[in-house]
Amino acid sequence: MEIIISESLKLRPWCEEDKQELQRIANNSNVTKYLRERFPHPYTKNDAERWVSLNIMGLHETHFCIEYNGKPAGGIGIDIQNDIHKYTAEMGYWLGEEYWNKGIVTQCIQTVTPFFINKFQLKRIYATASVGNVASIKALERAGYTFEGTMKNYAHKDGVDLDGTLYAFTK
Numbered sequence: 410m411e412i413i414i415s416e417s418l419k420l421r422p423w424c425e426e427d428k429q430e431l432q433r434i435a436n437n438s439n440v441t442k443y444l445r446e447r448f449p450h451p452y453t454k455n456d457a458e459r460w461v462s463l464n465i466m467g468l469h470e471t472h473f474c475i476e477y478n479g480k481p482a483g484g485i486g487i488d489i490q491n492d493i494h495k496y497t498a499e500m501g502y503w504l505g506e507e508y509w510n511k512g513i514v515t516q517c518i519q520t521v522t523p524f525f526i527n528k529f530q531l532k533r534i535y536a537t538a539s540v541g542n543v544a545s546i547k548a549l550e551r552a553g554y555t556f557e558g559t560m561k562n563y564a565h566k567d568g569v570d571l572d573g574t575l576y577a578f579t580k
C-alpha cells in the first residue's frame with residue numbers, strides 16, 4: 410500500500426533495498442534522543458535488517474517508510490492496543506535529521522490519522538512526546554491533535570527522568 414502525499418513525499422512499505430539508508434539515517438543520537446530503547450543507539454546493520462524483516466513479515470499493515478525525494482527518510486506507524494483499548498492506537502514517527510523542519514511529519518500525521526482510523530475502525534490515536542521535544546509537539550498540534558495533559562516522570566532515559574505530553578485525535 411502506497412500513499413502519495415505530494416510530488417516529493419510518499420508513504421510506502423519498508424523494503425530490502427532500504428536497509429543501508431535506514432541504518433545511515435537512524436544511527437544518530439539526535440534522532441534517538443527521545444525515542445524508546447527499542448530504537449537503539451548506535452543503530453546497527455542488524456537493527457536495520459531486523460526492522461525491515463519485521464515489516465515484510467506483517468508490520469507493513471501498520472507502519473510506513475516515509476519516502477522523500479525518492480529516498481527513505483524516516484518512519485511513521487501505529488501500535489493498536491488490546492483488550493478494552495482495542496479501538497485505540499499509539500502513533501510514533503521519526504525522520505533522519507537532514508529532513509527535519511520541512512513540515513514532512515506534520516503532513517504524514519495528517520495523512521495517516523484518517524487512513525488508520527478508517528482501516529482499523531479506530532476511535533482514538535494518541536501520541537506522547539517528551540516536554541523537551543518541541544518539534545514533535547508542534548507537529549502534533551499542527552496536525553490537529555489535542556493536548557490532553559502532562560505526565561510527570563513518564564519516561565526514564567539515559568539516567569534522566571522525563572516528563573511527557575499526551576496528545577490525541579479522537580473520532
Ligand SMILES: CC(C)(COP(=O)(O)OP(=O)(O)OC[C@H]1O[C@@H](n2cnc3c(N)ncnc32)[C@H](O)[C@@H]1OP(=O)(O)O)[C@@H](O)C(=O)NCCC(=O)NCCS
Binds near residue numbers: 511
Ligand atoms: C519530531 C520530528 C519527527 C518532527 O518532524 P519534522 O518533519 O521535522 O516536523 P515538522 O517540520 O512537520 O514540524 C516541526 C515544527 O517544530 C518546529 N521546531 C523544530 N524545532 C524547534 C525548536 N527547537 N523550537 C521551536 N520550534 C521548533 C519547526 O519549525 C516546525 O514548526 P513550523 O513549521 O511551524 O516552523 C523530527 O524532529 C524527529 O524525527 N525527531 C527525532 C525523533 C523523534 O523525536 N520522534 C518523535 C518522538 S515523540
